Amino acid sequence: MKRAGFDAIVIGGGHNGLVNAAYLGRAGLRVLVLERRHLVGGAAVTEEVFPGFKYSVCSYVVSLLRPEIIRDLDLPACGLEILPLESTFTPLPNGDYLVRWADHDLTRRELYRHSPRDADAYDEFGRLMHQLAFAVKPVLGMIPPDVTSFAPSDLAGLLRLGRYVRGLGADRFHALVKLMTMSAADYLEEWFETESLKATMSASGIIGTFLGPRSPGTAYVLLHHYLGEIDGVFRAWGFARGGTGAVSNAIATAAERRGVTLRTGAAVARVITRGGRARGVVLESGEQIGARVVVSALDPKRTFLELVDPAELPGELVADIRRFRIRGSSGKVNLALSELPDFTCLPGFGPHLRGAISISPSVEYLERAYDDAKYGAFSRRPYLDIVIPSLIDPGMAPPGKHVMSIFVQYAPYQLNGGWTDARREAFGDTVIDTLSQFAPNLKSAILHRQVLTPADMEREMGLTEGNIFHGELSLHQLFSLRPATRWAQYRTPIAGYYQCGSGTHPGGGISGAPGRLGALRILKDLRQ
Amino acid sequence: MLRTTPFHSRTALLCQAQNWRRWAGCVVASSYELSHDREYWAIRSAAALLDVSPLYKYLVRGPDAARLLDRIVTRDIRRCAVGQVMYTPWCDEAGKVLDDGTITRLDEDLLRLTAAEPNLRWLHENSAGLDATIDDVSDSTAALAVQGPASRAILRDALEADLDSLRFFRATRAQVRDIPLTITRTGYTGDLGYELWFDGRHAERMWDHLIAAGQPYGLTPAGMLALDIARIEAGLILIDVDYVPARKALILARTSSPFELGLGWTVRLDKGYFVGQRALRAEQARPPTWQLRGLEIEWDALERLYAEAGLPVELPAAAWRTSVPVYAGDEQVGYATSGCWSPLLKQYIALAHVRAPHTAPGTSLAMEVTVEHRRRRAPARVRELPFFNPERKRA
Known part of the structure; x- marks a missing residue:
C-alpha cells in the first residue's frame, strides 16, 4: 500500500471533515483528509467563477459556528474573520417594506409602523427565544445518548438532558413543546399579526427543508436559527471575510498546523473492511491507503449505502438510512x-x-x-x-x-x-x-x-439530492435519531468506521459541531 | 462651546448617533452610526476614515530643530532621516513619562511633533541656547487617518504620491489637486494605515475627496469607540487611561517610566543628553518593578462564572477604561486599565500593569469581573503585546 502510516483517514474535506481532522490531529493522530474536488470546503467554498468576482458558491452566511471550535483551533489566528450581517429587509409588493435592524429601537419603531402590538410582542418573543436558546444550547455540544441503551453513559446523557428540560420551568417547557410540534406559521401566528413579519421569520424555519411554513415541525427550526452565536452573542448572523470558503480555509490551516495532511483531487471509491473492521480506503484511481480509523464526513446515504457494502450492515439500519429524508x-x-x-x-x-x-x-x-x-x-x-x-x-x-x-x-x-x-x-x-x-x-x-x-x-x-443539511432538520431526524436510532453517536456498525457530517447531530449549517463531536467520540474509543 | 475640528461640517452631518467625545478640548464623534460595530470592522477588513485633528502639533524649525527635540525625547532624533517618522515618549527629570507622540522629519531643519497634551511651554523651556523656532500648528493643521487593509488602494486612487515605496513609519509629500499635504505611514490601529496632514482650510474638500475615492473600497468614517478597540488589540497605550502623565500625577506612585510602559525600546541612553537620562540610566540598571502586559481572560472560566448566575456571558460592547484589580492567588499584583472583547480575535483582552515577578507571558493571574452584582475573579493569562500584529502593517 502506498502512503501508509496514517492513523485516521477523513473522507470529504467539507468544513465538518476538516474540523474532525483538526481535532484528531490536535490529539496527536496522523490524519489524512481526502477531498474529491480541487479545493477543500465542500459546500462552504469561495470560488472566482467570473474573473474578479468571488462567490460564496453554496453556503453564504455563518451563525452557528461553535465558539469552542473557534477557540480550540484558534481560528482567528488562521485567518477567520466574521463580519456582522446586521439587518433583514423585506420589500413588499404594495410598495412598502419591513426592516429589522441591528438596533433595537430602530426595529421597534419600524415594527410599530406596521403594528404597535407586534412591536411589543417582538421584544417578548425575543426574550423567550433567547432563554430557550440558552437552555437548549448545551445540547448542541453533547453526543446524543442512545435512547435504546441502558449503558451508564447513555443513561447519564439522558439524565443530563432531563435536567436541562426540568431547568426550563413549566412555561418555557410548554413553549419548547410547541416549538417542537407546531408549524412555524402557526407558532408565529400566536405572537404577531404583521403578515410580512410572520412570513420573513417563518422563512428561517423552512430553509433547507422540503416543508412549507404551515407544515408541522417547522417551528423548531426557528429556534435552530436563534442558536446562532457570534462572540457569545445570540442570534447574530455573520459573513466571513473572503466568503464562506474562508471559514473552510481557516479550519484547513488549523488542521495543517496540527500535522494533518490534506489531499485534494482524491475521490474515495469505498472503505476497505475486513473482519467487521475498517482498514483503509480505495481511491477511484485504485490507490489504497490504510488506516485504523476511517471517518466519513459525507451524508448518511453515502456513508452507509455507497462507501461500504450495505450487506455488511444490519438490515434495520440500511432500511432506516434508505428512509432518511x-x-x-x-x-x-x-x-x-x-x-x-x-x-x-x-x-x-x-x-x-x-x-x-x-x-x-x-x-x-x-x-x-x-x-x-x-x-x-x-x-x-x-x-x-x-x-x-x-x-x-x-x-x-x-x-x-x-x-x-x-x-x-x-x-x-x-x-x-x-x-x-x-x-x-x-x-x-x-x-x-x-x-x-x-x-x-x-x-x-x-x-x-x-x-x-x-x-x-x-x-x-456531493450533496445527495442537493440537500444542504445532509438530511432534513425535522424532529424525527434530530438528536438521538440523527441519522438513525442507535447510530446517532458518530459510530457505525463497522468497527473503526465513523461518521461526522451534517447528517449527524446537531445537523447542518456551518457549525462544525458534528465534526468536533465525532472526533471526541473517536478519541474516547481509541483510549479504551 | 467646545472647539470643533475643521471637519465638523462633515462629521456633524454623519453623526447619526449624536455621540461625541472630548479630545484635547475638541469634540469628535464617538461613533457615527448607532453602534460602532461596522466602524470597527472597517478598520480591520476594509478601511476607516478617522478625524485625528485634535492632536497637538508643533513645527520645530531651524539648524538646531532636531537637537531640540533630541534633548526632550528618549529616542535618538539625530538619526531620524528626512522622510522618517519616530514614535517616542518624553520624560521629566525623574524619568517619568510626560507624553508620547510622533516626530516626523519633514526636512533637514524642519520637524513636526505630535502630542496628546499641550507641550509648547516644555519645548520653549528646553530650547535655551538652541537655534530653533517653535510653531504651535495644532489649530491650523488638519489631520485624517485612513486605516485598514484597503487604505493603500484608496490613497493610490485618491492622491498623487508614491505610496508603494512608502515604508512603515516613513513620510512623503503629496498633492491632491491644489492641496499640498504630507502622508505618514502611521496610525493608532496596528493595521496598514496612513495619516494625512494638511492645512485646515482645505479640510472639507479633502474629506469629500477621500470619501468619494474610498467609497468603492468600503471606506467608512469611524469614531473613537471603534478606534479604542483597535488600539487595545494593537497594544497601544493611551494617555490618561493607561498611564498618568507625570505633570498630572498628584502622587509619585501614579507616574510611570518608559520601561514600565513597555517603551524601553525607545530609550536610547547612549545618545547625548536628554531630559530624564540620568534617572532612566539608573532605572535601567535594575529590573523594573512594573510592566505593561496583555491579559487574556479565559473564556471557559468566565462562562462558568456567568453560568453560576444562570446567564450567558455578558460583556460591554465598547472598550472599558477603568482600573480593575489583577490578582495572583489572593494577592493583588496589578491592575488592568483598559480592555474589550476583540471581535477579530474572539478573545476578551485587557492592558494591565503587572508587578514583577508575575510578568512572564503565560503566567496565570486573575482579573476582577462583576457578574450579576458580585465581584468575582476570572482566570487570565499574561500575554505579550501586541495582541494583533498583521503582516500587512509593515508589508
Whole structure:
C-alpha cells in the first residue's frame, strides 16, 4: 500500500471533515483528509467563477459556528474573520417594506409602523427565544445518548438532558413543546399579526427543508436559527471575510498546523473492511491507503449505502438510512453586478442593502411557493434570501462592483421531467424576474450569473439530492435519531468506521459541531 | 462651546448617533452610526476614515530643530532621516513619562511633533541656547487617518504620491489637486494605515475627496469607540487611561517610566543628553518593578462564572477604561486599565500593569469581573503585546 502510516483517514474535506481532522490531529493522530474536488470546503467554498468576482458558491452566511471550535483551533489566528450581517429587509409588493435592524429601537419603531402590538410582542418573543436558546444550547455540544441503551453513559446523557428540560420551568417547557410540534406559521401566528413579519421569520424555519411554513415541525427550526452565536452573542448572523470558503480555509490551516495532511483531487471509491473492521480506503484511481480509523464526513446515504457494502450492515439500519429524508429543496443564484440593486420601495443606497434581503411578503406567498414544489415544479414565485457580500467585504468584487448571493427555495431535486440545462436557465430567469419586480434595475446590472440547482449541488458538491443539511432538520431526524436510532453517536456498525457530517447531530449549517463531536467520540474509543 | 475640528461640517452631518467625545478640548464623534460595530470592522477588513485633528502639533524649525527635540525625547532624533517618522515618549527629570507622540522629519531643519497634551511651554523651556523656532500648528493643521487593509488602494486612487515605496513609519509629500499635504505611514490601529496632514482650510474638500475615492473600497468614517478597540488589540497605550502623565500625577506612585510602559525600546541612553537620562540610566540598571502586559481572560472560566448566575456571558460592547484589580492567588499584583472583547480575535483582552515577578507571558493571574452584582475573579493569562500584529502593517 502506498502512503501508509496514517492513523485516521477523513473522507470529504467539507468544513465538518476538516474540523474532525483538526481535532484528531490536535490529539496527536496522523490524519489524512481526502477531498474529491480541487479545493477543500465542500459546500462552504469561495470560488472566482467570473474573473474578479468571488462567490460564496453554496453556503453564504455563518451563525452557528461553535465558539469552542473557534477557540480550540484558534481560528482567528488562521485567518477567520466574521463580519456582522446586521439587518433583514423585506420589500413588499404594495410598495412598502419591513426592516429589522441591528438596533433595537430602530426595529421597534419600524415594527410599530406596521403594528404597535407586534412591536411589543417582538421584544417578548425575543426574550423567550433567547432563554430557550440558552437552555437548549448545551445540547448542541453533547453526543446524543442512545435512547435504546441502558449503558451508564447513555443513561447519564439522558439524565443530563432531563435536567436541562426540568431547568426550563413549566412555561418555557410548554413553549419548547410547541416549538417542537407546531408549524412555524402557526407558532408565529400566536405572537404577531404583521403578515410580512410572520412570513420573513417563518422563512428561517423552512430553509433547507422540503416543508412549507404551515407544515408541522417547522417551528423548531426557528429556534435552530436563534442558536446562532457570534462572540457569545445570540442570534447574530455573520459573513466571513473572503466568503464562506474562508471559514473552510481557516479550519484547513488549523488542521495543517496540527500535522494533518490534506489531499485534494482524491475521490474515495469505498472503505476497505475486513473482519467487521475498517482498514483503509480505495481511491477511484485504485490507490489504497490504510488506516485504523476511517471517518466519513459525507451524508448518511453515502456513508452507509455507497462507501461500504450495505450487506455488511444490519438490515434495520440500511432500511432506516434508505428512509432518511434528504430531499433537496433549494437552489442558489450568484450574480456579478455592475451596480447595486435599486429597490422601488426604498430607493438608492442605504444600510438596508448591507443585511439580508428577504423576498417573503406573506405566509401565503411562501406556502404557494411550496405548493409548486410539492407537485414537482420549482416555485413560480420563490422565496429568496439575498445578501450582497461585497458591501460587507469589498474584496469580494472589483472596486465599485458587487456580488449578490441569492438562496432560492423551492427547487425540488425531483423536478418533473428532471433538471436539464434549459430548466436550470428557466429557474435562473424565474429568480431574476422575481427580484426584478422589486428592484427593476437588476437585469441591466448583471454581468454574470451562476445558477445552481439541487442536481448541480449533488454533482458538484456531493450533496445527495442537493440537500444542504445532509438530511432534513425535522424532529424525527434530530438528536438521538440523527441519522438513525442507535447510530446517532458518530459510530457505525463497522468497527473503526465513523461518521461526522451534517447528517449527524446537531445537523447542518456551518457549525462544525458534528465534526468536533465525532472526533471526541473517536478519541474516547481509541483510549479504551 | 467646545472647539470643533475643521471637519465638523462633515462629521456633524454623519453623526447619526449624536455621540461625541472630548479630545484635547475638541469634540469628535464617538461613533457615527448607532453602534460602532461596522466602524470597527472597517478598520480591520476594509478601511476607516478617522478625524485625528485634535492632536497637538508643533513645527520645530531651524539648524538646531532636531537637537531640540533630541534633548526632550528618549529616542535618538539625530538619526531620524528626512522622510522618517519616530514614535517616542518624553520624560521629566525623574524619568517619568510626560507624553508620547510622533516626530516626523519633514526636512533637514524642519520637524513636526505630535502630542496628546499641550507641550509648547516644555519645548520653549528646553530650547535655551538652541537655534530653533517653535510653531504651535495644532489649530491650523488638519489631520485624517485612513486605516485598514484597503487604505493603500484608496490613497493610490485618491492622491498623487508614491505610496508603494512608502515604508512603515516613513513620510512623503503629496498633492491632491491644489492641496499640498504630507502622508505618514502611521496610525493608532496596528493595521496598514496612513495619516494625512494638511492645512485646515482645505479640510472639507479633502474629506469629500477621500470619501468619494474610498467609497468603492468600503471606506467608512469611524469614531473613537471603534478606534479604542483597535488600539487595545494593537497594544497601544493611551494617555490618561493607561498611564498618568507625570505633570498630572498628584502622587509619585501614579507616574510611570518608559520601561514600565513597555517603551524601553525607545530609550536610547547612549545618545547625548536628554531630559530624564540620568534617572532612566539608573532605572535601567535594575529590573523594573512594573510592566505593561496583555491579559487574556479565559473564556471557559468566565462562562462558568456567568453560568453560576444562570446567564450567558455578558460583556460591554465598547472598550472599558477603568482600573480593575489583577490578582495572583489572593494577592493583588496589578491592575488592568483598559480592555474589550476583540471581535477579530474572539478573545476578551485587557492592558494591565503587572508587578514583577508575575510578568512572564503565560503566567496565570486573575482579573476582577462583576457578574450579576458580585465581584468575582476570572482566570487570565499574561500575554505579550501586541495582541494583533498583521503582516500587512509593515508589508
